[in-house]
Amino acid sequence: MDRSITIVGASGQMGKWFANFFLSRGWTVHLFSRTPEKIAMLKKELKIAHVKGKVSFTTDFHECVPKSAWIMLSIPATSHEETIAAVAPLMKKDAVLFDIASVKGTIPAILLAARSKHGIHVLSTHPMYGPGTESMRNKNFILVDLEGDKNVLDEFKAIIEPERPTIIEATAQEHDRMIAYTLGIPHMLNILFGKFLKDQHVDIEKLVSFEGTTFHLQHLISQEVVTQEPYIYATIEIENQEFIAMLSEFKNATEILIELIKNKDYDGFTKEFLAIRENYARVAEFKSVGQRFNSAARRSLDIIKDGKESK
């Protein structure tokens, strides 16, 4: 296999992650950014002292796209149309153009239109981990077989399989619907949690001195969510039509719970509570919930209080 790749959006968080990934595995990697300033920063930040592959940096698609067998789009969901229009005409005919966007929306249709027009190959992917992740081992990696014959999908699988991620195949619509649940809703809950504390002007330091384990983990997730790139997180909430369609049901569920609480409806509350537990209990991992919950909290508290994770 021709192991050459252009990463568009290489100055971004995932772009840098994949630059390190491909370089450390001996690939020839062309890193594209729109601005020389970001290229200069990227050169400083990348761990290229230890790379096995070759690396080049450019602000010009002509210098990288025609030389690459794979073109990765690591850019916001909203900028794919314009970028695909610029990249696709410059690609080799057997090269593969693929995205890693967290929301698919119209991206698959735009990729397929570029395939029809320019005779290139296309694929849609979504690594279900963030830039702080050490490796893709045991992380979910979603693949959308846009061409329908699995050829390009299998080639991509062969690249990532040795890293032992859990590969999931889905349609673009199924991707967006599931992602509405696995990213849209949890991000929203955690942004809401942080917003509520901020708007209440609660003294966070004092609050932490009153925390229990549940607050500790909830606060940890909320903190982690808001350390991410705001524009990318906005696209996850704003561009996923499957998520937008869920918002009114989300509001209804909140109102139902508020009413139960206001009405001191113990029976209603208990019924909802047990129904949720029963729903979770359908999955085997529920059996170890206490162990995993306490282990995550202990590890986090050890880092805060002892400066390191306990064994």
Ligand SMILES: NC(=O)c1ccc[n+]([C@@H]2O[C@H](COP(=O)([O-])OP(=O)(O)OC[C@H]3O[C@@H](n4cnc5c(N)ncnc54)[C@H](OP(=O)(O)O)[C@@H]3O)[C@@H](O)[C@H]2O)c1
């Ligand atoms: N962060 C995550 O946890 C995560 C996980 C899985 C998938 N993803 C997906 O990966 C992609 C990149 O996310 P990220 O977190 O790496 O974002 P990011 O840090 O904001 O990086 C995106 C890069 O895209 C380029 N870019 C920005 N606006 C652009 C535009 N209008 N046209 C062309 N290029 C533009 C920028 O590079 P230059 O300015 O240098 O050109 C920027 O550095 C997104 O589609 C996201 O949904 C993210």
